[in-house]
Amino acid sequence: MNDIRHAGNDPVLMVGFLGPILLIVLTRYGFPMAAQWLEASYSFDLTVYGHFAAVLLIVTIPMLLGMMTGLLMLDERDENVISYYAVTPLMKRGYISYRLTLPTILSALLTTMFILSVGLTKFYWGIGLVLVLLAFEAPWFALLVAAFAANKVEGLALYKIGALLFIAGPIVVFFVPDVWLWVGVWIPTYWPALVFSTGTSGHSFASLIYFSIGFLYHVAILFTVIRLFIKRMD
Template sequence: MIKDLRHAWKDPVLLAALFGPLVLLFLSRFGFPVAAHWLDVNYSFHLEPYRGFAASLLVVTIPMLTGMLTGLLMLDERDENVIAYYAVTPIMRKGYLLYRVTLPFLLCTGLSMVYLSFSTLSDIHWDKLGVLLLLAMEAPLFSLFLAAFSANKVEGLALSKIGGLFIAGPVVAYFVPGAWQMLGAWLPTYWPAKVPYFMTQNEPFLAILFCSIGLLLHAVYLYFMVSVFNNRQS
């Protein structure tokens, strides 16, 4: 892990992915009140009713950033043939993959806990373990998405920009009416945005139901990504 941090420190893109969640926390805590006041004074537009949406939009960016960090590191290691080296050591390929999945999971868990605890923008806090677990599972999912479908780091950077479209999940969760939401339910980011929505609407049964479905879907996606990654390495 120390080696990864040193590597990230030398790469501007990886450094931005590492400190990006802290920038999001700053924007949530200090930027939102300023923007809300400015819009109210100049355009009579009330931003406060959209606090939950803004919180969801920002918090789902954290697993994307941490996932991008690890995914690009994996692409670097593939280019340097490090993965093949680990395959013949006692760690073996499974141990390497387990480490690469666990690192973004833990990193995203910690950063999401900090965001949900100190942003003052969300009514959902880190003790809502279902939401936190959904967010944490998305980080290795995004890592493997980059590593499985990119041939090198350049392609990984391009794919990470396309993957940024996944941020549409909260938009669907909050603004698309009725059954039309199911068209966006395939997006992983839909679920950690929809579960807090039900929590704030005092609908605990729907929150638990959607959290369970979301966790199952994330597990299926992770299994698929691991399979694609392993097939690419063989």
């Protein structure tokens, strides 16, 4: 309840909270209208890029949730609220667990809602692998901001840089020539985009291999930023 009140008093946090829902609604109704208009006006078939649009838009959901959580954690760190949590039965470990669990669950629910609602791609078992990787991205993005930013202004600046990083992953997968795909392996969103692309192309075994690599990479990033955040708290 305190998180909801806090987000309601801050327009930036409100964007992170309501942004994914607005994105789902706009994509569900806006993409078909844009496709029809482009087809009628310029004979341009936007539906050919439906899979790319689905991946590009869906990765913004954990990004927005991570931003909201990271800014909340910055406020609590600046106000020394985390020190008060540390002496309660919740303790620091419980506080971090809560802060990471909430965006993870919301990311899983909202990305699933996106896939089921917007109609840009069909839901099949491989999409579940993509959703697992995306669920990991919300907590690490939150801690990335909270661990490196000294205040909310720096946090917003890091968010803008991180947004470019999130968007770069799907762009590399869908538009960079195969011989240059290796340049995207260090971008976290590259892996869910690659799993999605190979899965929808019918390469199920390759999709599982890429998921396994991406999963280990996401876990490594998450543990790294957790350690950095704990060190920053201390």
